[in-house]
Amino acid sequence: MAIDRDRYVDELAAVETELTRTNDAIDRYLTAFENGTMPEQTCGPRISALADKTKQLTRRRDELTLLLAETPTIGTPDPAHCQALRDHIHDILDTDEPQLARQLVQTLVHDIRVTGRHQVKPTFRIPTDSISQLA
Numbered sequence: 001m002a003i004d005r006d007r008y009v010d011e012l013a014a015v016e017t018e019l020t021r022t023n024d025a026i027d028r029y030l031t032a033f034e035n036g037t038m039p040e041q042t043c044g045p046r047i048s049a050l051a052d053k054t055k056q057l058t059r060r061r062d063e064l065t066l067l068l069a070e071t072p073t074i075g076t077p078d079p080a081h082c083q084a085l086r087d088h089i090h091d092i093l094d095t096d097e098p099q100l101a102r103q104l105v106q107t108l109v110h111d112i113r114v115t116g117r118h119q120v121k122p123t124f125r126i127p128t129d130s131i132s133q134l135a
Helices: 002-034 040-070 079-094 098-108
Strands: 109-116 119-124
Touching (some): 002 040, 079 098, 098 109
Antiparallel strands (some): 109 119
16 A cells, blocks of 8 residues: 555656646746737647646546545554564574575565666565564
């Protein structure tokens, strides 16, 4: 859910930026028309297309706002749970059983994205219901 929320936040920011750019473009066309530097037959169709784009962006912005309102946020983890989790991880890593360490990594690593030749972005998930999920 947190990954969805992050994606919604990023898309909402992009939509709002594009909406601002589109409205600014409409204003420039209207200013040019009002100043007599652009004829109506030139700016009219473009303003109409930009107005349609504005409607689509506004709809998407509203959808994303609703999705964000419905997507739960992640609360602050319980310190006792975090300490128990740390202890359990240390116990697993202190054993001489590579199978347990591999299961631990598979449980904790949600996603790995290679974003560049020297950039790797892991996304971790932390079990919230029980540390018994680990190995």
